[in-house]
Amino acid sequence: MPYLEAAVRRQQFIAAARTALATHGVTRTSLRVVAAEAGVPLATMQYVFPSKQKLLRAVIENVVDEIAHVLADSAATDQGLANAIRQGLDTFWGRLVRNGRELQLLQYELTMYALRTPGHEDLARLQYERYAAVVADWCRHAAEQAGETTAVSFDHLARMIVAGVDGLILQYVCDPDEARAREGLATLAEMAQALAGV
Template sequence: MPYIEAAVRRQQFIAAARIALLAHGVAKTSLRVVAAEAGVPLATMQYVFPSKEKLLRAVIEDVVDEIAHVLADSAATDQGLANAIRQGLDTYWGQLVRNGRELQLLQYELTMYALRTPGHEDLARVQYERYAAVVADWCRHAAEHAGETAVVSFDHLGRMIVAGVDGLILQYVCDPDDARARKGLEALAEMAKALAGV
């Protein structure tokens, strides 16, 4: 077997884990299942990820990084916070929700698994802290770049946007309705703008 750098191998295992998680769900995805998906011996898998918790944490971080990249590439942050929020929500929804129902279900399943599995509760907290931090940093950058200030903290604004998006996503995965989702996103953008008070 040819040598593969640890960082490359790690990303391969995370990608294999995402495929396995989407196919089998969190509860039925073991390190052995992910190793099989990656086409490596279990021992190789365990060398990089010695526990399922460490692998799930890495998957959560990977999903959050994907969201951060979508937000970073989604809107011109020099046109003000309100415009960035509107464009960011539209792009996020179009790229990761409308055609990504399985990814959204995986995120909720990771949250529920963590909350219901003794000793793993921290994963759910980390997951939502990272979501909120990504959105808060993105909002902060947009406001500062445009020379704007907000009347609430960006941490609070980020958490409220995540809460709103979370609710809209849950409704959408239960009953996909693009027209309703569009109205919901427009309302959320207006509420976030009003909350920020820019």
Template sequence: MPYVEAAVRRQQLVAAARGALTRDGVAGTSLRAVAAEAGVPLGTMQYVFPSKELLLRAVIEDVVDEIADVLKGTAELEKGLEHAIRQGLSSFWSQLVADRRNLQIMQYELTTYALRTPGQEHLARWQYERYAGIVAEWCEQAADNAGETCAVSFAQLGRIVVAGIDGLIIQHVCDPDDARSGEDLDATISMLIALAGVRAVGTG
């Protein structure tokens, strides 16, 4: 087998794991199954990821990084907080939710698996801390860039954004309806903007 750099091999295995998890679910995905998906010996798989838990964490990290890239790449942070919320969440939905139902199911299954596996509960907590932290970061950057303030802390805004979008995703996954989900997304964005109470620095 030709030599592959460790970082490249790791990413190949994570991509294979995402494919297997999306198709077979957490319970049906083993290190052996991922190795077969990636076309590598089981020993190579176990060298990079000695346990299923380490592999699942890497998958969660990869999904979180994908979300971060979408938000940072489309939120247009130079145009202020309101625009960033509206543009960022609309782009997130169109790129990672509307036509990627299996991705969302996999994410929820990973969260449930972590919560139900003794000693792995921290993975679920870390996952949602990262989601909220990413949103809080780009909201704060957008506000700072435009000289704006937010009526609530950015940490709280991030948590509530995640909570609101999470609920919409679950409903969409259970009963896909693009028109209804689009209307509900617009309403949720309006509520989040109202919560943020965006003002220019120095105004009342």
């Protein structure tokens, strides 16, 4: 087996774990299953991730990083807050939901795992704090660039947007209806704009 730097090996194992988790779910994914997916001996896997809990923590952080990165890149913030909300929701949905059902299922399963596993509850809280912070940043930036003020704080606005998106995603993974999803996104954008009170 060729030598790989620890950081590269770690990312390889996280990617293998995401594949295994998407295929088998959290309860049926063991270190042995992930090692097989990565094509390495179990001992090599255990050297980097000595427990399933440590591996799942790394996977949760990786999924949150990916989603936060897409959220941060989703909104054009140079045409005012209403446009940023509408365009941000559409771009995010197109990149991570419409063709990313497995990622969304994995995210929900990992959130439930974190909430139910002693010592990992903070991961679920940090996950949603990070999502809300990213959305608040692009809302704030869009409003400031356009010289707009809002009736509510950007933090509150962002949490309501994230809550709305979460609900739409859950409905979509249960019943992927494109027309209903588009209608829901348009309504959510209108509700968020009304709440913002620009």
